[in-house]
Amino acid sequence: MRLTLLPLLGLGLLAALPARAELVRCTTSLRGEAVGFAYDPQNEALRGSRSLREKVLGGKKGVDCPGLVTLRALTPELDDAGRAPFCLQWDEKAGTYLGYATGARDPWGHCRAPSRSFCERVNGSAAAAGRIMGNASGIAREAEAQVSANPVGAVVIEGQGARLGAKLRDMGASAVLGLSPAGLAAVAVTAVAVGGAVYVCSDQGAEGAALAAAPEALPPEGSVIGEAGAGPVLRAEDMATDLPATSGDGMVPMLTIAPPDLSPAGPPAPPAAVPPAAPPAQP
Structure with missing residues (x-):
């Protein structure tokens, strides 16, 4: 059998x-x-x-x-x-x-x-994405911007750089220094909140809204x-x-392989001392 x-x-x-x-x-x-x-x-x-x-x-x-x-x-x-x-x-x-x-x-x-426009993901945008998606109409009204036709699962807001950039910073996106208000005022910006992240699209990328782009x-x-x-x-x-298996959220996990240890081997460790056996108990 x-x-x-x-x-x-x-x-x-x-x-x-x-x-x-x-x-x-x-x-x-x-x-x-x-x-x-x-x-x-x-x-x-x-x-x-x-x-x-x-x-x-x-x-x-x-x-x-x-x-x-x-x-x-x-x-x-x-x-x-x-x-x-x-x-x-x-x-x-x-x-x-x-x-x-x-x-x-x-x-x-x-x-x-x-x-000439291109998009960049914005630093510190994970929490900001939820705030923007939950209050898109309010942000657009205060920034004198407009919410465009929304692709599935995304919020797209178009407006002038200085006003929209300020509202994005209020929502928790990171800011950068070095751009003058006059320069920002001349820039048209599109903000996209989708998938737990925020993207800024303009001729100057994230700089167009005085925001810090996430590292590439x-x-x-x-x-x-x-x-x-x-x-x-x-x-x-x-x-x-x-093909690699995917996790529950659909992301393909990255494979990390530890490098081999190439350091020279030292002398072998001495054997551990063995304690003497206890004498048998006397009757």
Whole structure:
């Protein structure tokens, strides 16, 4: 009986293993630098995002990552619903992505109406996002701004830099110094609260509202770009291995590998002293 059950148990364990997914390498260009990533071509959102034109004609020269993969890499803290207000800013002359802005997307995920505007995530915006989303109409009224058509899960407020920037600071976003009130007054700003974060979009990025932009944190070279962020860094031999599991909130966990300890080994520790055995109890 035991010899019969063991093979059956092994088959059951094999059946429970996840199917092996073939990842695809791709290259994009971010601010003049070529960056390689990997993605799952069977991902439903990616398949739906790629237009027939993109599939037939391909992407831009030197860029074969789908537009949504690049946008995911630039906004790893968001999911695809949170990315709805944003499009990619492509510089045709330089042949590279400058960043992302608000607006409608073309078949490649690029902004249909390119402009000088680009967006930056604002420091200290986690708490501010909830306040802005909960009082968008009040903020717009006090800042003499307007709340535009809201993409799913986002609040978009457009106004003049000095007034809207002041209200964002009141909501808990960080401020920077060095821009004159006259300079701010001439800047049009769009604030986007989505996914627990705040983004400022203007010709001067976060500076256009006198706010501090969050430090840039692009996924490492070779990362697997999932729906809401980057997965483990890949080696060449890993390209056909199983995709990383996701956590409950949809984020792909980062893989941290501790470096080996290369310090020289010291002399072996002396053996621990063994206490003498207690004498047997006398009757």
